[in-house]
Amino acid sequence: MHKTDTAGPAPGGWTPSSRYPDPAIEVLDPAFARLRIMNSAVERLYTGARWSEGPVWFADARCLYWSDIPNNRIMRWDEASGAAFAWRQPSDNANGNTRDREGRLVTCEHLTRRVTRTEHDGRITVLADRYDGRRLNSPNDVIVAPDGAVWFSDPEFGILGHYEGEKAEPELPTNLYRLDPATGELRVMADDIARPNGLCFSPDGKLLYVVESGAAPRNILVYDVTGDGTRIANRRVFLRCGPAESPDGFRCDVEGNLWCGWGMGEGLDGVRVFTPEAKPVLHIHLPERCANLCFGGRHRSRLFMAASRSLYAVHVGTQGAAGG
Numbered sequence: 596m597h598k599t600d601t602a603g604p605a606p607g608g609w610t611p612s613s614r615y616p617d618p619a620i621e622v623l624d625p626a627f628a629r630l631r632i633m634n635s636a637v638e639r640l641y642t643g644a645r646w647s648e649g650p651v652w653f654a655d656a657r658c659l660y661w662s663d664i665p666n667n668r669i670m671r672w673d674e675a676s677g678a679a680f681a682w683r684q685p686s687d688n689a690n691g692n693t694r695d696r697e698g699r700l701v702t703c704e705h706l707t708r709r710v711t712r713t714e715h716d717g718r719i720t721v722l723a724d725r726y727d728g729r730r731l732n733s734p735n736d737v738i739v740a741p742d743g744a745v746w747f748s749d750p751e752f753g754i755l756g757h758y759e760g761e762k763a764e765p766e767l768p769t770n771l772y773r774l775d776p777a778t779g780e781l782r783v784m785a786d787d788i789a790r791p792n793g794l795c796f797s798p799d800g801k802l803l804y805v806v807e808s809g810a811a812p813r814n815i816l817v818y819d820v821t822g823d824g825t826r827i828a829n830r831r832v833f834l835r836c837g838p839a840e841s842p843d844g845f846r847c848d849v850e851g852n853l854w855c856g857w858g859m860g861e862g863l864d865g866v867r868v869f870t871p872e873a874k875p876v877l878h879i880h881l882p883e884r885c886a887n888l889c890f891g892g893r894h895r896s897r898l899f900m901a902a903s904r905s906l907y908a909v910h911v912g913t914q915g916a917a918g919g
């Protein structure tokens with residue numbers, strides 16, 4: 596088991612800050628300085644992965660699960676002990692994770708090209724692996740709506756080679772899907788997003804944010820959620836990124852601010868925070884590209900960041916939106 600880095604130089608050239616406020620947490624707009632807690636510093640909880648993704652907090656167990664895709668495992672970090680270990684291996688090259696409204700783990704799997712649910716007794720239920728008789732590409736990120744529906748993105752990253760899955764030809768467009776919890780119906784919500792990636796609902800569930808990772812440069816799109824949560828409309832660009840900027844996964848806080856995994860490169864890697872008006876207000880600098888994140892801890896006020904080879908955390912001055 597691997598324990599939290601506490602002092603001194605850490606593997607990969609990262610050293611915890613001994614100063615408050617932590618210089619890694621950069622306030623871009625003084626009006627939002629409250630998002631940074633003066634005496635809270637970025638901590639590295641684990642290092643040694645190949646590509647960290649899909650963190651999800653389990654409050655009842657006081658633990659975090661996240662995916663190490665190329666190593667074909669789901670990792671677990673325990674808050675009480677600070678220990679991190681491989682919880683499920685093999686994981687079928689698991690990527691995105693979330694919890695449903697009954698507290699069960701929902702996972703996107705690259706290798707099997709499916710979305711699964713881990714039941715309370717440990718059994719694995721397949722939620723979706725095909726659409727219209729054809730295999731999904733490689734489900735990437737997943738969220739659960741207020742009505743319990745499972746939404747997931749399906750780019751082809753896991754079938755482009757043998758590093759995060761197995762190379763194969765895509766059978767479907769890179770769609771965005773909604774799985775109805777009552778009927779099991781799988782419906783295409785959007786078929787015109789170039790490689791949809793990270794997904795996030797606003798706190799009231801009325802907006803859906805989607806990273807369009809196939810655009811050059813990348814876009815963050817936003818839609819209105821309509822039809823009692825069964826449809827989306829009014830596609831628009833929330834943020835057109837700069838040439839070197841690379842958002843991936845994200846979550847909203849209770850105020851509707853969007854906390855985005857960010858990269859790529861010196862000065863960009865980490866987490867960037869945007870208001871609902873797309874104004875950048877905070878940046879958490881990390882030495883690695885942050886692929887995805889979630890809020891956790893007792894009050895959903897600790898930000899967990901899955902970044903390349905490592906897992907980081909920092910206490911922040913807000914709370915994650917419920918269900919995020």
